[in-house]
Amino acid sequence: MLDQREFIPVADDLIAGTAQEPELIGSRCRRCTTVTFPRQASCPRCTSEDVEERRLQRRGTLWTWTIQCFPPKSPPYAVASGDDFEPYGVGYVELAGEVRVEARLTEADPARLRIGMLMELTLIPAPGDSGAATFAFRPAEDDEEADR
Amino acid sequence: MTEDVAVVGVGIHPFGRHEGVTGLQMAAVAARRALADAGVRWEEVDFAAGGSDAGGNADTSVASLGLTGLPFINVKNGCATGGSALTTAHAMLVSGQAEVALVVGFDKHPPGAFNPLPEDWGIGSWYGETGLMLTTQFFAMKIQRYMAEHGITPSTLAKVASKAFANGSRNANAWRRKPLSEDEVLASKMVNHPLTQYMFCSPGEGAVALVLSRGARIGELARTPIYLRSVAFRTRRFGSFEVFSPSVPIESAPSATSEAAAAAFEQAGIEPKDVDVAQVQDTESGAEVMHMAETGLCEHGEQEALVQSGATGLGGRLPINTDGGCLANGEPIGASGLRQVHEVVLQLRGDAGDRQIPGPPRVGFTQVYGAPGVSACTVLTV
Numbered sequence: 424m425l426d427q428r429e430f431i432p433v434a435d436d437l438i439a440g441t442a443q444e445p446e447l448i449g450s451r452c453r454r455c456t457t458v459t460f461p462r463q464a465s466c467p468r469c470t471s472e473d474v475e476e477r478r479l480q481r482r483g484t485l486w487t488w489t490i491q492c493f494p495p496k497s498p499p500y501a502v503a504s505g506d507d508f509e510p511y512g513v514g515y516v517e518l519a520g521e522v523r524v525e526a527r528l529t530e531a532d533p534a535r536l537r538i539g540m541l542m543e544l545t546l547i548p549a550p551g552d553s554g555a556a557t558f559a560f561r562p563a564e565d566d567e568e569a570d571r
Numbered sequence: 572m573t574e575d576v577a578v579v580g581v582g583i584h585p586f587g588r589h590e591g592v593t594g595l596q597m598a599a600v601a602a603r604r605a606l607a608d609a610g611v612r613w614e615e616v617d618f619a620a621g622g623s624d625a626g627g628n629a630d631t632s633v634a635s636l637g638l639t640g641l642p643f644i645n646v647k648n649g650c651a652t653g654g655s656a657l658t659t660a661h662a663m664l665v666s667g668q669a670e671v672a673l674v675v676g677f678d679k680h681p682p683g684a685f686n687p688l689p690e691d692w693g694i695g696s697w698y699g700e701t702g703l704m705l706t707t708q709f710f711a712m713k714i715q716r717y718m719a720e721h722g723i724t725p726s727t728l729a730k731v732a733s734k735a736f737a738n739g740s741r742n743a744n745a746w747r748r749k750p751l752s753e754d755e756v757l758a759s760k761m762v763n764h765p766l767t768q769y770m771f772c773s774p775g776e777g778a779v780a781l782v783l784s785r786g787a788r789i790g791e792l793a794r795t796p797i798y799l800r801s802v803a804f805r806t807r808r809f810g811s812f813e814v815f816s817p818s819v820p821i822e823s824a825p826s827a828t829s830e831a832a833a834a835a836f837e838q839a840g841i842e843p844k845d846v847d848v849a850q851v852q853d854t855e856s857g858a859e860v861m862h863m864a865e866t867g868l869c870e871h872g873e874q875e876a877l878v879q880s881g882a883t884g885l886g887g888r889l890p891i892n893t894d895g896g897c898l899a900n901g902e903p904i905g906a907s908g909l910r911q912v913h914e915v916v917l918q919l920r921g922d923a924g925d926r927q928i929p930g931p932p933r934v935g936f937t938q939v940y941g942a943p944g945v946s947a948c949t950v951l952t953v
Contacts (some may be wrong), residue, residue, distance in 0.1 A: 550702055
């Protein structure tokens with residue numbers, strides 16, 4: 424289990440905040456307001472280099488999804504053997520007014536995923552034995568309420 | 572006024588698995604067949620371009636074809652390798668710097684999904700380590716969204732694959748030649764929801780070569796020249812949803828395919844409705860469905876009725892991927908784009924044998940798409 428106060432992020436400049444309330448580190452263009460993730464040194468929309476760090480919203484809606492049903496090859500995947508592979512969910516979550524972020528999902532049951540459902544950022548152990556944490560989205564507890 | 576450019580010869584090395592045969596050897600076989608088809612000696616070729624993703628340097632094939640000193644440009648541009656080589660040859664011919672050009676695309680990949688490294692695509696290694704660096708995921712998520720927006724059903728995805736294998740069964744050069752029913756496709760193993768195993772193509776092996784010429788030489792060389800009216804190549808714009816994207820802007824933009832197709836039709840002075848036969852990138856069933864509309868061959872959402880009614884089959888109003896596409900031929904990255912042109916040339920000549928579409932067809936179209944968001948399209952006519 425992840426420590427409740429501290430965690431080792433799978434990469435630098437990717438995840439901030441606490442284990443309970445992680446935040447993604449993106450960037451925002453000061454000229455055209457475009458938000459990117461991960462953080463970039465220049466704006467992919469207007470080419471400006473005047474960009475600032477931005478902590479992204481922790482909640483959004485599921486824009487699209489799939490289930491990864493076969494073990495990815497290693498490299499680049501951190502786990503070499505596919506013997507005990509468990510399928511996992513992947514999706515893009517739209518953070519309103521910011522950007523759509525691709526991420527692992529904590530839910531791997533296709534019957535429990537649907538476009539438009541409310542999702543919340545969390546941490547999961549990164550694949551492999553590094554002990555690091557990576558970001559993922561989980562269905563938000565108040566999703567039914569939000570999905571009127 | 573610029574001179575016409577035409578395909579005057581085509582050659583193919585069968586797609587599939589060929590143990591003991593290198594990619595370069597397959598390229599040389601395809602090149603010799605294209606030269607023989609055109610009735611051209613290698614010494615007469617004054618420009619060549621070609622490439623592979625993983626099969627070696629195309630230029631090396633001149634060692635087996637003959638060292639004639641010709642300019643040979645090696646191309647390595649992912650799935651658009653063949654399209655890039657063709658773009659280069661077309662430009663050399665149109666500008667008068669070459670008279671007879673050869674383009675060749677080939678590849679040889681190990682079994683299983685591709686495993687590109689994030690660092691090569693400008694992304695942190697975490698993206699691959701955590702299991703996000705897969706083309707199959709991208710295509711699955713793109714069609715998942717598309718199905719919700721445009722009313723495409725799993726049955727249509729399965730019918731696309733079933734059609735591909737039916738066409739492949741009529742193509743001696745195809746890899747997968749066993750017909751599969753819609754139910755068999757749907758019942759195969761789930762790979763990435765909503766796409767099952769038989770809705771995906773597999774990385775494979777193969778080679779294709781084309782001989783092109785211009786102006787007065789065309790008539791001297793070809794019994795039935797097929798004119799290359801345009802070839803257009805584009806990369807993605809900000810806002811388009813493309814493979815290997817850790818994030819996607821909310822602001823949307825047309826895909827690289829939409830832009831390349833529009834440019835190809837405009838350059839050719841031909842409209843999508845005039846197309847009699849098309850080959851579009853079908854690395855999986857959903858890609859064929861989405862590319863049909865992105866290229867302008869139909870409206871978004873219209874694919875459901877077109878596929879369900881059989882309009883995209885060999886006897887239909889708009890036959891698509893008549894040689895079985897990537898689904899039946901597999902995906903040797905460097906060869907796929909030229910395979911599409913090879914097939915359109917055969918169909919327009921009336922040389923497609925068991926899979927010849929009625930017509931006779933007069934206008935053909937091809938489209939390839941690849942990482943990290945590139946596309947090449949052509950318009951060909953009799």
